Amino acid sequence: MAWYTDVQHEVKPITSGYRLALSYNLVHVTPGVPPPILPDMHSSIISLRRVLKKWRTYKYPDIEPNIMCHILSHKYSPAGLSTGFKALKGKDSYLVAQLMPLAAEQEFFVGLANLTYHQTGTADGDGGYGNYYKRRRGYGRYGYGRYGYYGDSDCDDDDDEEVPGIDEVIDTTLTVDILFDMAGNKPAGSKKISLDLENLVQQDAFEDVEPDEDHYEGYMGNYSGEVEQWYRRTVLIIMPEESARSILYTSDYALGILHRAALERPGKPSPEDLFFVAFSFEQIVQKAPQISRGISLIRDLVENGPQEDCQIAQQWAEQVISQLLTTLEAPTVQDVSLLIETARKQGLSYLTCTLIPRLEKKSGLHDFWLAMIKELESDRTYFVSPPEAEGSSTSETQNQFENTKKRCLDIVTSTSSSISS
Structure with missing residues (x-):
């Protein structure tokens, strides 16, 4: 048996020939091994609620901007992110589904964005990455090229060029853009937001990880030259609503929310209401x-x-x-x-x-x-x-x-x- 994600199937009428149907009985035959189940998130939700509440009430040291990013397990194209929560797969979908009602309760904004981490440094004299040179990674017009996850172009002609690793980091930048809320709307428009590594939930997220793209200017005669590396990820963005209003929201986004709210029928009031x-x-x-x-x-x-x-x-x-x-x-x-x-x-x-x-x-x-x-x-x-x-x-x-x-x-x-x- 095999299972393929992101595939749709259809059954059409038979106009000629035969149709073969296979039937399976799935039986759990090992009593000592429990069947797989989704993890119990109750204690995690309690802990997360406590963290969000302390964050919203300024109980943690300030960071600028007041944003945290969680790197997701999958990478998603801008077209996928434009569908909001629907774009998420597997573990990412389950994680965000648990977070969204808690974020709404504690008045937090939750969104999805593409993150780019860029670092520049001196070339590793011995070739880096364990004394071997890796192939250069191309970058397509819309996204990652042959070695990446999305895009429409082939790698550059110099795809076989060897690029050393970085011996000493000179400069780094971390930005997020193409940001969507969970309904697929773009609250920040085309704005890019600059962050620091402390805005990432995962510590050392880019340590001992090969970049998605790199570039080497070549040996400069009296020194080894500089190497540029790019790491691209899809991240979950979370921040207090108060911060989102000042950092993200554009006038077009606010007007869009008002327009959609005017078109929606009011929901049935709850017993509590x-x-x-x-x-x-x-x-x-x-x-x-x-x-x-x-x-x-x-x-x-x-x-x-x-x-x-x-x-x-x-x-x-x-x-x-x-x-x-x-x-x-x-x-x-x-x-x-x-x-x-x-x-x-x-x-x-x-x-x-x-x-x-x-x-x-x-x-x-x-x-x-x-x-x-x-x-x-x-x-x-x-x-x-x-x-x-x-x-x-x-x-x-x-x-x-x-x-x-x-x-x-x-x-x-x-x-x-x-x-x-």
């Missing part, structure tokens, strides 16, 4: 029996949330709490301490300009206003002489305090009259 629409934290807080309990929930969420999201969560919490405090409808006695605490932070103007105008006409709050007056009186010293009010006279702050307290008393008096009548 529906849950957060029906039971968002904002709605849960608004329906809390006491505003103090709702705000306590918000603060607990921020305190126990991921540290890397703390600043965003804090901004969200402040917006939700501010909205709750300015749209208060039916406060309870248990909410008074929280409202006084807010007045301490924002000043008595919160009570006189926001809370009292909003609630003074509402019925059923007699006990709430009594508790408010009591709490104000217990904090008289703070409000009359607040630490931050160095420029304000005590008489001004005292008048403001007395006016606030009087307004609360007037509300209690009016509600008492209503209850009596």
